[in-house]
Amino acid sequence: MSDMMQRARDLDAADAIAHFRHRFDLPEGVIYLDGNSLGPLPKASRERLHRVIDAEWGEGLIRSWNELPGGGGDWIAMPQRVGAKISPLVGAKPHEVIACDSVSVNLAKLIGAALSLNPGRNVVLSEPGNFPTDLYMIQGQPQVEQRLAGRDEMIEALDESVALLLLTHVHYKTGEMFDMERLTKAAHDVGAIVLWDLSHSGGAVPVDLNGANADLAVGCGYKYLNGGPGAPAYAFVAERHHGDFSQPLTGWFGHAQPFAFSDEYEPAEGVKRLLAGTPPVLAMAALESGVELIAEIGMEALVAKSRALSEFFRECVAGLDLDLVSPREPAQRGSQLSFRHENAYALSQALIARGVIGDFRDPDILRLGFAPAYLRFADIAEAARHLAEVLETGEWERDEYSTRAAVT
Numbered sequence: 001m002s003d004m005m006q007r008a009r010d011l012d013a014a015d016a017i018a019h020f021r022h023r024f025d026l027p028e029g030v031i032y033l034d035g036n037s038l039g040p041l042p043k044a045s046r047e048r049l050h051r052v053i054d055a056e057w058g059e060g061l062i063r064s065w066n067e068l069p070g071g072g073g074d075w076i077a078m079p080q081r082v083g084a085k086i087s088p089l090v091g092a093k094p095h096e097v098i099a100c101d102s103v104s105v106n107l108a109k110l111i112g113a114a115l116s117l118n119p120g121r122n123v124v125l126s127e128p129g130n131f132p133t134d135l136y137m138i139q140g141q142p143q144v145e146q147r148l149a150g151r152d153e154m155i156e157a158l159d160e161s162v163a164l165l166l167l168t169h170v171h172y173k174t175g176e177m178f179d180m181e182r183l184t185k186a187a188h189d190v191g192a193i194v195l196w197d198l199s200h201s202g203g204a205v206p207v208d209l210n211g212a213n214a215d216l217a218v219g220c221g222y223k224y225l226n227g228g229p230g231a232p233a234y235a236f237v238a239e240r241h242h243g244d245f246s247q248p249l250t251g252w253f254g255h256a257q258p259f260a261f262s263d264e265y266e267p268a269e270g271v272k273r274l275l276a277g278t279p280p281v282l283a284m285a286a287l288e289s290g291v292e293l294i295a296e297i298g299m300e301a302l303v304a305k306s307r308a309l310s311e312f313f314r315e316c317v318a319g320l321d322l323d324l325v326s327p328r329e330p331a332q333r334g335s336q337l338s339f340r341h342e343n344a345y346a347l348s349q350a351l352i353a354r355g356v357i358g359d360f361r362d363p364d365i366l367r368l369g370f371a372p373a374y375l376r377f378a379d380i381a382e383a384a385r386h387l388a389e390v391l392e393t394g395e396w397e398r399d400e401y402s403t404r405a406a407v408t
C-alpha cells in the first residue's frame with residue numbers, strides 16, 4: 001500500500017463522522033467528487049418518498065395538506081418547516097428562511113425585494129463571471145441597470161446609486177470565497193442592500209448571515225444539501241426587513257389568506273410572502289430529508305472535514321503539474337478544488353471513465369468537489385492516483401474523451 005493510502009486509512013479511522021457515509025446510497029465503483037453539483041441519494045429520502053407517494057398522496061389524498069395519515073408534518077407548512085431546518089446551517093433564524101422555487105426564481109423575487117427596500121435607486125452591482133443565472137436575472141429586470149466590477153474594484157464600485165450588491169459567496173468555478181461581513185458592511189455604508197447567493201456555501205462552509213448583518217440570501221437545495229435533482233431552493237430575508245419588503249411574483253401562496261380567495265393581493269407576513277404557487281410536495285419531501293441529514297451531522301464537523309479532505313488531496317497531487325485556481329488557504333475557499341488545464345474537458349471525461357466523477361467548467365477548469373458528508377480519505381487518495389495516472393499516461397488524449405455532452 002502506498003504511503004498516502006496508509007495515511008488515508010488512518011485519517012478515515014480517526015474520522016468522527018465517517019459513519020454517515022452509510023446513510024447515503026452510493027453506487028459501487030464510483031468516487032463521487034461532484035456533490036457540489038448534484039448531491040447523492042440519502043437512504044432516508046428513498047424511504048421518505050415512498051411514504052409520501054403511498055401513504056400521503058395515495059391514501060391521504062387532498063387531506064394530507066392539513067393532516068397526514070399516521071400524523072407528522074403536514075404538506076401546507078412544508079416551505080416554512082424546511083426553511084426553518086435550513087436556517088441554522090446559514091446563521092439565520094427559523095422564520096427568516098423559506099424553501100421554494102429554484103435559485104433563479106428566488107433571485108428574481110429578491111432583486112425585486114431589494115428594489116422595494118431601496119426606492120429611488122436602480123443599479124445592481126455584481127461581478128463579471130458570476131454564475132450566469134445571477135447575471136441573467138439582473139439583466140431581465142427592465143428597470144435595473146447592471147454594473148459589474150472585479151473583486152479588487154468591488155468596494156470602489158459601491159456608491160450611492162447602488163440599490164443592491166448581488167454576489168455569490170463561493171464562486172462556482174474557482175471556489176473563491178468573499179468576505180461576507182466586510183462586503184456587507186461596505187454595501188451598507190453606501191445605503192445598498194446585499195443579496196448573497198449561497199448555492200456553493202450552504203452545507204459546505206461556515207455561513208453566518210445574521211452575524212454578517214446580511215439582508216437577503218438564496219441557496220441551492222440539490223448541491224450540498226442533497227435534496228435531489230431540481231430540488232427547491234431556499235430564500236432568506238433578515239427579520240428587520242419583514243415589515244417593508246415586497247416582491248414581484250405575488251402569487252396566491254404568498255397571500256395573507258390564500259384560501260379566502262379574495263380579488264385583492266395582500267401579502268403574508270415575513271418570508272411567507274416569498275411564496276408564489278403550490279409547493280412541489282415530492283421534491284420538498286426529498287429536500288427535507290436531505291437537510292435533516294446534513295443538520296444531524298452538524299456544520300462544525302462538516303466544515304472541518306471538508307477542509308481536511310481538500311488539503312489531503314492537495315498533498316496527494318503535490319508532485320503533479322497542475323495549476324490550482326482555488327485559494328490555497330482552506331478558509332478562503334469552498335469545499336472544492338479547481339485546476340486549470342488546457343484539456344480539462346478530456347481530463348474530466350477520462351477520470352469519469354475510471355469511476356472518478358468530477359466535472360468540467362468551461363473553458364478550462366477541472367472542478368473536484370469534496371463533500372464531507374460521505375467521502376472517505378481513501379477516496380481522495382484513490383482519486384489522486386487516478387488523476388496522476390491519467391496525466392502521466394496521456395490517457396485523456398483518446399478521441400472519445402473530447403466529445404461534449406449536453407450537460408457538462
Ligand SMILES: *Cc1c(COP(=O)(O)O)cnc(C)c1O
Pocket residue numbers: 102103104105131133134168172197199200220233
Ligand atoms: C447551482 C447554482 C444556481 C442554480 O440555480 P437554479 O435556478 O436552482 O438552477 C444558482 N446560482 C449559483 C451560484 C449556483 O451555483
